[in-house]
Amino acid sequence: MKNKIFTNVFVVMFIFFGVSSTGMAQEIPLISEVDFSDASREAASSNKRLLFIYKQDNCEECEQFISTLAEKQDNPKYRQFAIYQANTNTGIDVVCPDGLELSDGEFFTAKGIHGKLSLVFHDESGDVVYTHNGIPSETKLVALMEFVRDEQYADSRKFIPNR
Numbered sequence: 001m002k003n004k005i006f007t008n009v010f011v012v013m014f015i016f017f018g019v020s021s022t023g024m025a026q027e028i029p030l031i032s033e034v035d036f037s038d039a040s041r042e043a044a045s046s047n048k049r050l051l052f053i054y055k056q057d058n059c060e061e062c063e064q065f066i067s068t069l070a071e072k073q074d075n076p077k078y079r080q081f082a083i084y085q086a087n088t089n090t091g092i093d094v095v096c097p098d099g100l101e102l103s104d105g106e107f108f109t110a111k112g113i114h115g116k117l118s119l120v121f122h123d124e125s126g127d128v129v130y131t132h133n134g135i136p137s138e139t140k141l142v143a144l145m146e147f148v149r150d151e152q153y154a155d156s157r158k159f160i161p162n163r
Contacts, residue, residue, distance in 0.1 A: 028053070028070050028085050035095040036126030043082040043124075049148055050122035051081040054113050057089040062117045065135045077142050080149055088113070097126035121148040129153045 034052065043050050053069075055062040066085055072078045086092045094107040102110070111120060112131045119132040121144065130153055132144055147153060 033093045040126035048082045051083045052120045053085040054118045056116040057087045059116045
């Protein structure tokens with residue numbers, strides 16, 4: 001519980017102060033407990049969507065992707081998302097928007113999260129709307145963000161171009 005309170009305070013601080021006053025992008029927060037209701041509510045208050053990056057520990061490609069993404073957070077294409085990361089090897093606790101508590105394994109299985117890196121996009125309610133497994137190109141990442149931002153997932157005929 002103490003860890004959850006700290007995480008929620010940290011989430012609020014990150015959403016409101018996402019970029020430092022010197023203009024340098026901050027690191028993407030690494031969290032061990034996820035409450036999607038709280039995180040989505042806090043992101044929505046800043047007019048942002050949620051993007052959680054689940055990665056394997058000690059994955060150099062994953063670290064490079066996250067580092068590159070952190071450097072771009074002040075770019076308007078990326079600034080529309082509150083972004084967090086969690087290690088899939090260390091175990092995380094997940095509280096779903098409906099209050100259901102799941103182990104990381106249960107959550108990963110239910111949402112199709114696998115591989116060394118997964119991007120999980122959430123709507124303003126905290127519900128998962130799209131999962132992308134693998135490290136995307138910058139073009140693909142921007143397409144994914146636009147897909148979620150513009151709520152194209154609501155139209156089942158829409159798909160994300162494979163770029």
